[in-house]
Structure formats: structure tokens, C-alpha cells
Amino acid sequence: TQLLEQSPQFLSIQEGENLTVYCNSSSVFSSLQWYRQEPGEGPVLLVTVVTGGEVKKLKRLTFQFGDARKDSSLHITAAQPGDTGLYLCAGAGGSARQLTFGSGTQLTVLP
Amino acid sequence: DTAVSQTPKYLVTQMGNDKSIKCEQNLGHDTMYWYKQDSKKFLKIMFSYNNKELIINETVPNRFSPKSPDKAHLNLHINSLELGDSAVYFCASSQLAGGSTDTQYFGPGTRLTVL
Numbered sequence: 139t140q141l142l143e144q145s146p147q148f149l150s151i152q153e154g155e156n157l158t159v160y161c162n163s164s165s166v167f168s169s170l171q172w173y174r175q176e177p178g179e180g181p182v183l184l185v186t187v188v189t190g191g192e193v194k195k196l197k198r199l200t201f202q203f204g205d206a207r208k209d210s211s212l213h214i215t216a217a218q219p220g221d222t223g224l225y226l227c228a229g230a231g232g233s234a235r236q237l238t239f240g241s242g243t244q245l246t247v248l249p
Numbered sequence: 250d251t252a253v254s255q256t257p258k259y260l261v262t263q264m265g266n267d268k269s270i271k272c273e274q275n276l277g278h279d280t281m282y283w284y285k286q287d288s289k290k291f292l293k294i295m296f297s298y299n300n301k302e303l304i305i306n307e308t309v310p311n312r313f314s315p316k317s318p319d320k321a322h323l324n325l326h327i328n329s330l331e332l333g334d335s336a337v338y339f340c341a342s343s344q345l346a347g348g349s350t351d352t353q354y355f356g357p358g359t360r361l362t363v364l
Contacts, residue, residue, distance in 0.1 A: 180355025
């Protein structure tokens with residue numbers, strides 16, 4: 139069974155601070171996706187990383203795929219209240235034919 | 250236009266009842282999914298259909314039966330509801346069947362509460 143552990147599980151910070159969320163597994167994935175879910179809504183895709191060591195930037199969000207394609211990180215610079223939400227990583231490929239979702243990180247950015 | 254829609258948004262029912270959740274996507278995708286999100290926000294796949302055919306069926310009690318009348322619809326019927334079935338159920342769709350760069354589009358979810 140492929141498992142993706144995210145840390146921290148909960149994160150509450152002040153507006154303007156930086157933060158990093160981690161997504162780790164013992165399994166290799168062909169790609170890693172990050173989704174954000176807001177209350178009462180479904181997850182929405184933020185980014186897909188495919189190549190080991192790949193770094194992608196989406197405004198203040200920086201995503202990195204580990205060299206061995208077993209882990210990923212999401213770094214947010216100067217967090218804003220609008221960044222509040224549940225962040226989910228999801229691995230594709232490997233031994234499973236479907237997305238395996240991580241345990242989630244609930245981020246709260248206080249004004 | 251809503252890409253993936255689910256009805257109802259909320260469902261409150263008694264233990265032992267049978268209920269259905271409907272899902273429709275207007276994206277022209279070939280693959281649709283049902284996920285269960287528990288109280289700890291863990292999202293786990295239940296079923297996947299590609300062009301009306303079941304391709305993934307995770308370890309789910311056989312009280313849960315998906316039905317896909319056409320590739321734009323994937324409904325979920327649940328028999329003999331139990332307290333542990335309380336969760337948020339998400340429908341999703343994607344163009345490909347689990348491709349490594351495939352984007353899944355999620356519906357707004359159905360919050361099921363079993364009393």
C-alpha cells in the first residue's frame with residue numbers, strides 16, 4: 139500500500155510569515171500533485187511535478203519534487219489569509235493506477 | 250457552468266436506510282471517481298469508472314454500488330447505511346484513467362450524516 143504522510147498536520151501562522159509543508163513516502167511516484175481544498179468545496183489542483191528535483195513556482199508558492207520522486211514540499215512566501223485551506227499532496231503512478239492522497243495539512247493564516 | 254456537480258449537497262438519514270448520491274460532469278471526460286473524505290480529512294478513492302466501465306474498486310463494502318448510465322454520470326447508491334458511513338463523498342472526473350499528469354476535477358462534495 140502506498141502511503142503519503144504530510145507534515146505538519148495543522149499550521150496556524152500570521153499573515154506575512156513563510157511556511158513549508160512536507161509530503162513524504164517510501165514509494166516512488168511518477169508524478170506528484172498538490173491540491174488545495176477550501177471549506178465546503180472539493181480539492182482544486184495547484185500544480186503537478188513530474189521530474190525528480192523539479193521546482194515549480196506559482197506566484198508565492200514554490201513546489202519541489204524530491205530527487206528520488208518519493209517526497210515533495212510546498213513553500214509559501216509571505217502567506218496571506220487567502221492561502222487558508224487544506225493542502226493535499228497526491229501521488230500518481232507507481233504500483234497503483236489511481237491517485238494516492240496524503241494525510242493533508244490544514245493551514246490557517248491569521249490577519 | 251459547473252464542471253462537476255453533485256446532488257444533494259447535504260444528506261441526513263437514519264441508520265439502515267438506502268440513499269443515492271448523483272454526480273454529473275460536463276467536461277467531456279472519460280473517467281469518473283468516487284472518493285470518501287473522513288472526519289480527519291483523509292481522502293480515499295472508492296471507485297473509478299472509465300467510459301462507463303468499472304476500473305478501480307477499492308476495498309469498499311458491497312453495500313456501496315456505483316452506477317454509470319453514461320460517461321457523464323456516475324451515481325453512488327448506498328444500502329443499509331451505517332454510522333461509519335458518515336463522511337463527505339466527492340465525485341471527480343479526469344480525461345485519462347489515472348495518467349500520471351492527469352488533472353482530477355472534483356465536485357463540491359456531499360456531506361452524509363447517518364443518525
